[in-house]
Amino acid sequence: QSALTQPASVSGSPGQSITISCTGTSSDVGGSNYVSWYQQQPGKAPKVMIFDVSRRPSGISNRFSGSKSANTASLTISGLQADDEADYYCSSYTISSTYVFGTGTKVTVL
């Protein structure tokens, strides 16, 4: 199972919107309604931001939104804030009943 493909880095100014893509195959992203997104601050454990493609856990800002089209899922952060600066990982449940993570994207707030 190969890692899902994400851009290595994405940047934006405060207040702007950015979108992170996550590309897989029909065996994972394309064949699953179970894509999630995790935020990881340096030295910390990951934190779920989006699950089931577009649902937000309780307590997560509505500035975070998710979507999916074919084999590519996307995470959009609107109204970018300084504390959004972190690494972001997508994850997908696969047709083999396993999980796979993306390669990770470093978000920089300019």
Place this chain on the structure above:
Amino acid sequence: QVQLVQSGAEVKKPGASVKVSCKASGYTFTGYYMHWVRQAPGQGLEWMGWINPNSDVTAYAQTFQGRVTLTRDSSISTVYMELTRLRSDDSAVYFCARREHFAFYMDVWGKGTTVTVSS
């Protein structure tokens, strides 16, 4: 409060085995799957496998088949991850994370255990 407390850092020689524990508290242990995810220095997250503490059923990533074993001791709400035939590229932080039955994401994570493999 819900917590996953992992065992301390380990230093192992190549070819050895390591066993990391993850003690759950604040929720019904058998009501959630437990996953293991690792992260090599400066690298991304890598899913290793899960165990259903209720049934003892496990699933592993193909990459680790034959080298990783997940077990549980329900009497002390603890899950164990054992990795054998260690190599230098197994040096990483190992996280446990729970997942609710019928959910497909990990909602609570341990702080991680650093495993260093060096001769």
